[in-house]
Amino acid sequence: MLVFIDRLSDVCGKLAAAMFFVVGGIITYEVVARYVFIAPTIWAEELSRFIQIWATYLGAAYVLRHRHLIAIDLLTGRLGAGGRLATEVIGLLFIAGFCLVAIVYGTGIVVESVRLGRATATMLSVPQWMTESAIPLGMGLLFLQCLAELLRRLAGRLPGSAGEPDGI
Known part of the structure; x- marks a missing residue:
């Protein structure tokens, strides 16, 4: 199970890196369109913000x-x-607790947005649940990784052993 969680985190991390690259491309396109061709887009700002939010949580x-x-x-x-083990376990427990709160409240916000049909107040009028769902999903992935890291610490795999770097 730990291998699955690690691979999932790696895939999501690589996807996030690609998404940040896309955000850079969109912003570059918008700058050129706006200042060179005097033809700004209606989609670049909102789309880049949407992708950046997802990339951050993923x-x-x-x-x-x-x-x-x-x-x-x-x-x-x-x-x-x-002492290092104790501080890492406490830190991971705080992160996991925060994740659980974000998952519960984030899911409630997504459900409410779907129920009410909320959309962004922009020309694209994107449904807000599409952006808001990044929170419970991303925090769910982070929670799983916290559990994996906690299990590793409690099983005696301390940082610095088996090629692992020091510190959380």
Whole structure:
């Protein structure tokens, strides 16, 4: 199961990276269209924001899996292996708890948007659930990766062993 979660996080992370690349292309296109050809688009800003939101949430689990979260290790660097393990477990539990809250409330918001038929107040009038659903899905992926990382820590696979980098 851990291998499946890791692979899912990797696939979503690579998809997120491609999506950020697409956002850069869309913004470049808009700048050229607007300032060179004096012909701005009606879709570039909203589409790039939509893709960026999805990429951010899809990439969160990948970032945790590869241990690239921002970490302040002034204190934890001075702790022994047991202290580092304890702080990592506590950190992962906080992340997992936040994910659960975001999943519950995010799902409620998506359901309400579908029920009410909410759409963006732009010329494209995109249904809001399409953007809002990134939150429960992305937080669900991050929650699964948290569980995988917690199981690894509790099974004794400490950071720095078996080629794993230090820190969450």
